[in-house]
Each structure stands twice: as C-alpha cells, then as structure tokens.
Amino acid sequence: MRWAALGAVAVLLALPVVPGLLPSYAVTVFTFTFFYAYLAQAWNVLGGYAGQLSAGHAAFVGVGAYTSAMLALEAGLSPWLGMFVGGALAAGLGAVIGFLGFRFGLRGFYFVLLTVAFAEVCRIVALNTEAVGGALGLYITFTGNPAQFQFRDARAYYYVALGFMLAGTALAALMERRRFGIYLAAIREDEGAAEAAGVPTFRYKLLAMVVSSFLTGVGGTFYAFYLFSLQPNSVFGIPLSVEIIVRTVVGGGGTVLGPVVGSFILSPLAELSRFYFAEAGWSGAHLVVYGVLLVVVVLFFPQGAVPGLRRLAGRRAG
C-alpha cells in the first residue's frame, strides 16, 4: 500500500514536467487521458457511488459544450464563464431526468433506457435546430486567445485537462468521506435498507444526478474548445456515453482512483487505435478491446482494477 502511494505521488510529480519531454503526439494522448478521466470521475458520482447506471451522460457533455460555444460565438462570453453556465444547464437537465426517473421508481434497465432516450432526444433536437448549426454542428474559429479558452501551444490543453482531472479526483476524495458519499454507497448497496437506516434516498439520488451532470456539463466546454467543432452525432451520441462508462467500470466504480486508472488503461488504447488502426482499416479494434475488457472485468474483477490492484498490493505487503 505504501509503495502504491509512493508510486502515485511520483506519477503526480512527473505529470507537470512530462509535456516538455514528450513528442506532441504523446501530449495529445495524455490530454485525452486526463479529460476522459475527468468525465469518468463525473459519471462515477452517479454510476459508481450511487449505483444508478446512466447511459446518457453524453447529453450533459453536449449541453455543456453547445452552451459555452454558443455563448462564445453569439454573445462573446468567455468560455471560462460559459463553462459554468453550461454546467448549470446540464445540471438542470440532470435534475429533470433524475426527478422523473427516481420519482417514478425506475431502476436498473429502465433507468438506463430513460437516460438513453433523453440523450437521443437531445441529439435529434440538436440535429434539427438550425440555430445551433443543425447536422453540420458548430465550428469555433481559432484565435489562440487564452481568455477564449484557446491556446497556441498544445501543452496548455494538457495542463488544463490535468487540472480538470485533479480537481474532479479531489472532489471525489472529499465526497467519499462525507455523509454525501457514504449515503450514496449505501443506496447503491441496498436502497431499501438505506431508507430504513434513515437515508432520504430520493433526495440523495437526485443530488448525485445533479452533481454528476453539472461536472459533466462543465467538461463539455473543454470538449468544444479542444476540438473546435461540435457535431450532434458525436457529442450527444451513445458511443460517447459508453466511452465514459467503460473507463469508470474497468478502473473501479465507486472508488476515488478508479476512473483515473480506467482512463489510463483505455484512453491510450483508443488514441492508438484512432491514429494507427484506423489507417490500417481496423477502425473498430479498440472498441472490441473495450468490450472484451468490460466482459472480463464484470466476470472476474466485478469491482474494477483499483480494488484488484489494492488487494494485490496488500498481499505483497502482508
């Protein structure tokens, strides 16, 4: 355990120095890894801690991304502020979905379908709304102005993404020890027993949804201003939700480091695949690996990589 902690500290200290030493391609891979770790961390609040599987988190990324992009394009509002407007709108959507889903008692598969349906409705609405670019989507012209969340040096995005990941992880660590996190874990384990032990389950599930969708929506701004273009099918699509879920589950849902570990396992794979496999005509290869990993994790490490690693470390120490 001590070695694991030391390792983590070493990695943490190395991360800020790394971009100076690496080729730009590796910087991109790290940037995506951090960003997906952040999104996975946001999903973890609802899906990992509270055990409510949402397969529609892309909707929150999309709402956040479109909001800050539109505010920047139409009103000249800095994305640094628009980011929070986007987060708030995403949280509003999350509150609506959560209120309906939890009030009507939807669980498991039914909740999954509800979140998918809402995300798909968002996608179709965006596709058909000319004011936000319709099927073509939105394009952000590059100005390189840091006040507009734009940087000439790709390493700046690396640091911003790193900041997102660290902030998200710190938040999870804080949450886990407080009443909020303990209650969410109790709800995940047995909702009825949690009620009997005095947990207001509806309120806490709704709160988990709002926190999770807010954080995800804030992340949408990074998505928009790192990629400079938004298409409804990619930013609201089910595949993006799946990317987020797989990282959390593989790393370990309901643990502080799970989403980070999951992203470090899967994001480089996805990026490699995007760069190399796609050229070789193997464009689905990394998703096959995702699928296999998901199956393996569910069957053999149902709590994900982090508790597994911890057990291993414990065995070595003991």
Added chain:
Amino acid sequence: MAGGGRPAEVRLPEAGALIDATLIGQGLLNGVLFGGVYSLMAVGLTLIFGVMRVINFAHGDMMVWGMYLAWLLATRLGLDPYLSFVLCAGALFALGVLVQRGLVDPIVDAPHEMQILLMLGVALVLENSALLAFGPEPQRVRSSLALATLWLGPLFIDVARLVTFLVAALLAGALSLFLFRTDLGRAMRAAADNIDGARIIGVDVRRVYMAAFGIGAACVGAAGALTSPFLPFTPALGLSASVTSFNIVIIGGMGSLPGAFVGGLLVSVAESLGAVFLSSSLKELVSFSLLILILLLRPAGLFGRRLA
C-alpha cells in the same frame, strides 16, 4: 397538443385528402408488413428477459450478424436469404447458447447492473468485430424475390416484404406452439413464471436458460436474415435495432410474448405512418418521446409482465 385552448381547424382540400388516403393506406400496409420483423426481434428479446430477467443489450448486434451471415452465404455460396435464414438462425442459436453458458450464467444471480454492463461489453464486441470484418459500407443481400411487386388497387406490395412478413409470423407462431406444446417449452414458461417453483418441480434451469438465450438469439438472427434483402445494413445498425427492440418490449410489457408481437406491429405501423407525415429524424423523436412516456407512466407495458 394540450394547452392551446383554441379548437384546431381541420380543413383539407379534396385532392389532398385523396392522396393522403392512398399514402396512409400504403403507410399502414408497409408498417404491418415490416411489423412482422419487429415482432420477431421483440419476441426474442422478451423471451430472454422473461425467462432469465436478463436484458440482451447485444440484441440488435446479433441481428446485424444474422444479416452479415446471410450476406456471406449469398455472396459466397449463392444462397437466397429466404433459404439461408434457417442457417443464420442456427448460427445465432449457437452464439446465444455460448454467450449464456460462458458469460451470463456465472453472474445470473448478480445485481442487474452487472448483467447490463456485461451485455454492453458483448454488444461492443459484436458490433465492432462486424466493423472489422465487413467495414462500414452499407450492404444489401440480393434475393430472387427482390424486384417483384403485387398491386392491390392503388397500393403496391413488395413481394420480398410480404414473404418476410409471412415467414416472421410463421416463426413467431411456431415459437408459441413450442412454448405451449412441448415439455421444454412448458419448462421455460414455468421458469419465467416462478424460477424457484420451477426448480422445485424439477426443471433443469440451466438447460432452460440455454434454450431461452439460444432461441431468443435465433429469432433475432432470423429477423436479420429476412430483412437483409430490402434493408441496407452497416455494423452501426445494431444499436438502433437494439433500441427499437427495447422500445417494443417496453411498450408491449417486458416478458410478455403477445405484448412483443402486438408491440412490434404497433411500433412498425406508427413508424411507417410517422414517415408519411414527419421527416425521418422527427419520426425518431416521436419514438423516443413515446419511450420516455411509457417508461414513466406504464413501465409494465400494455400486456403486464408475465410470459403468458
């Protein structure tokens, strides 16, 4: 729409009304004909759920594999999909049994979340291995029936669709006969009704689970092969086929066979009529909105929850 308070004016020009009647008639007909396939897909999904309480998230991807198998058999061996669908169903039966024995069985008693994630993994593997194997370009299988049409007054019937409908209906009928007239079928219904009770009366639950998953996959595999002559397909079709199947079984009631059958026809007709009046993307909007409403207001669906 509610809330306006102003009575809507209905005044259609005569000629428009005539055209509309034909269009609507054609839409209805197309909807019913395609509904057979939807019913078969949904029957497969609801059978698996009814017996095992497991949602097959890979359902649509299994359908797509049925389509590609039909395509392979047609291009390599020159088999018409209206013959090869039997082989496709057989192959998917084997796949279903494998998935059940190797993957689902070890966690059949685990929390539902685990099964959902597992099947999501299976869906990812099936969809993307199809992408690796066959690429993203749309395919279509040539059938000898493809170009024939019948005329019914002003309405036309695509013979391929008609045959597909008849075969799908036949298969669904055969499945109900199987469930009601054979020992294994009765055991499956008993397991769906009450798994502990079924165990007590000596039902071999593992065999029943295997049969349910196999037959469920075979249904959707056959549905894939049977639509391959007129529905162009890509690996990405699997997701929307899954969502459509979920839609139907939720509307019909999870685990209800008549619900799946009627729900399939209902959704198909609604989509087909929707296509007459709405753009295709708005049509999707309607079906997802419908799904949300049904989830909230009547999650048990129209036909309750029993596999009757």
Added chain:
Amino acid sequence: MSAPLLAVRGLGKRFGGLQAVRDLSFTVAEGEMVGLIGPNGAGKTTVFALLSGFLRPDTGEIRFRGRAIAGLPPHRVNALGLARTFQIVRPFPRLSVLRNVTVGALARHPDPVAAQRRAAAILEEVGLAGKGDQPAASLTLAERKRLELARALATEPVLLLLDEVMAGLTPAETERIVALVRAINGRGISVVLIEHVMRAVMSLSSRLVVLNHGERIAEGRPEAVASDPRVIEAYLGEPRADDAAPA
C-alpha cells in the same frame, strides 16, 4: 395517564385478493417490550412494513409519539425515532461493518467522524468490535443479525421493530442476542419483537399480540396468551413455525 408511544387503530392492508392485515389495533407503551407472534403467513412482517413506512396502509391510523405516520417514507419514520430490522438481513454487502453502522449513525450525527465514533461504540455493544474493517458480506449469519440490529440501533430509535433477529441461530447465539435485546430495552428503548423462538419471546416480552390471517386473535400477558384456546388452535392448524408473510 400519558398517551402510548405507538397507537395502531383499524390498520388494514390488502394485496390483490389477499387481506394481509385486517382491522388491527394495538398499542406500545414507552419502555415496553411487546411480542408480535402468529403462525406462518399471519401478516406480521406486513405489519412491520406498514409501521416503518415501506407500505402504505389501505385503512387505519398509526400514531407514533402523537404524530400520524401512516404513508410517510421510511427515512422520515426513522427520523421520528422508529427503526426496523429486516427478517432476511440486508447488510450493505461491500461496505465495511463499521461503514454499515455509520450509515445509521449519520442520521443523528451529520459529521462523519462523530458518526463513525458512535458506530464504533455500537459495534462494541453488539459484540462486533473486532469485525469493523471486514466487508459485511464476509460475516456469518449470526453476525449479520447483530449487524442488522446495530445499524438500526445507530439511528438512535425510541422504538425498535425487530423482525426475527433470532431465526436460524444456534441456542448459544440466541442466548447472546436475547441478552442484547434485553439490555437495549433496559436503556429505555421500546421494542416490538416478531419471533418464532417461543422461549425467547415469552421470556422477553411483557405482552404478546397474536395475529392469525392478518387479524388480532389474542393479546395479553405471555402466560395467559399461551393458554388461550384460539391461539393454540391457530398454531395447531399450522404446525410449521416459520414465517412467510408477504414482505
């Protein structure tokens, strides 16, 4: 004379064609320990579900500390000081034993450190102090029963509903839990006990309420109830002594 702690009047609950509880009335006084007994399927667990907010009664009234609580959600009922255990124990399996109890303690101590301290003290009391770090799933049945009790106790109830906390235990384990329940009652916490271990329920309860087919067929001091012909008949008609009331 002060009002009773719990007053149930005319309680009724129907599931489809089955009248699970019919026109049931009884009271529990402050500090009292009442046994709720009856043959298989008599509706005892349903009564607990109604009292604790897991089911909404069709008819009747439940007053707890002077407040009407029928139809309140379980966590609200709990906040008022009424806690329950489950007949089939429901620990949070992957959380540690200490965490399990901390969840209950958080109801009164929002600060997690204080709650955890409280939880540790309760684990001590129920004899699980050494198991605090283990996941709840690793406990034996006897330990899980005590964990179930500890978690309910951690919410600091005034009235505790215990649903078969002795079922399935060895005589030695039963002795320990009888002593524990007696100690809890000794601290002034009122208890309603569903129990099939007759010796235990007879020795613990100051009063018994007997249910059959959802109706109260007898009530009174244990010795008097045990010789009541209606009670004997109800039990003889149903010799198996395990409860399978609809949850």
